[in-house]
């Protein structure tokens with residue numbers, strides 16, 4: 001990422017639609033966009049009380065708390081926003097919920113993408129689009145790192161609904177959008193960072209236990225995941241969507257892999273968490289629990305985005321966990337979470353781009 005200043009100039013004053021802005025990644029992305037001077041228009045379900053979005057308490061934001069499955073409401077909002085840049089994050093993002101509510105998961109993740117792209121077809125001032133899927137879109141057939149060309153056939157309903165969203169995006173791009181409007185899809189791995197309160201995710205589970213001073217119980221301590229700090233994929237989305245606005249042929253599907261050394265087992269991540277948290281916390285393997293199957297091993301190859309866009313990961317796994325703990329302790333101790341985010345973004349920009 002060589003052109004930080006160019007990127008900041010691009011977003012300043014732009015009308016940017018963020019779907020899923022009340023979620024963990026959406027709130028961080030909206031915060032970063034607002035820091036760069038963008039006019040953020042958010043479309044998502046109402047946030048729960050315990051969420052990063054609620055903590056940030058934004059006044060005067062253009063937003064709709066509505067369901068992405070309500071096509072007419074979505075279209076009216078997109079029309080009103082006159083979106084120039086779009087980041088699509090709204091989704092049912094949990095594997096376990098996907099098993100419990102498969103039809104809802106497909107309606108939200110797959111049909112939600114159809115409805116958004118339908119709305120965007122009518123957007124006259126559109127410049128650049130990023131669609132956020134997941135590294136789980138690949139068929140779990142290989143222990144090799146997945147490349148962008150690998151087969152799309154996510155294992156469980158969540159993963160598979162995102163594979164379907166990818167096919168939808170590819171078709172709409174081919175059939176309905178001119179080449180001058182670049183649309184990329186992004187496949188990032190498991191993201192960690194301050195402000196994630198979701199159920200059934202490793203770091204939020206660690207935080208919940210640590211706050212109660214209890215040991216952490218792990219479901220899959222030997223499962224391997226490519227963990228990365230939330231600023232890593234967000235910087236990749238922001239930078240690629242900026243670059244493709246100048247050079248539309250760069251629009252493509254991109255893996256966003258962490259540093260190779262950051263591919264770790266859940267147990268290793270929990271060990272790091274316990275070390276940085278201190279206060280006598282440790283973790284144990286949960287016995288006799290029955291949990292739905294997920295792909296066991298997931299590795300991503302991140303060469304394409306580095307070659308085409310010049311983006312590569314910056315923060316190591318220990319650094320990502322340390323920053324997550326720093327944010328969480330600042331929040332626990334009643335300090336400003338916005339200041340903590342501003343500091344982390346500023347440090348990331350300096351370390352990452354200069």
Ligand SMILES: NC(=O)c1ccc[n+]([C@@H]2O[C@H](COP(=O)([O-])OP(=O)(O)OC[C@H]3O[C@@H](n4cnc5c(N)ncnc54)[C@H](O)[C@@H]3O)[C@@H](O)[C@H]2O)c1
Pocket residue numbers: 019020021022023024025026043044045046047066067068069088089090091092093108132133134135188189190191192198
């Ligand atoms: N967190 C991760 O580790 C991770 C990894 C890979 C990909 N992703 C993807 O990144 C995106 C954001 O994930 P997150 O971790 O911030 O999740 P999150 O659950 O914190 O946020 C999801 C957002 O989508 C919105 N949403 C959900 N259902 C909706 C509906 N029916 N209509 C309108 N809005 C709806 C929610 O209101 C929320 O704003 C998702 O697309 C997810 O699949 C996340």
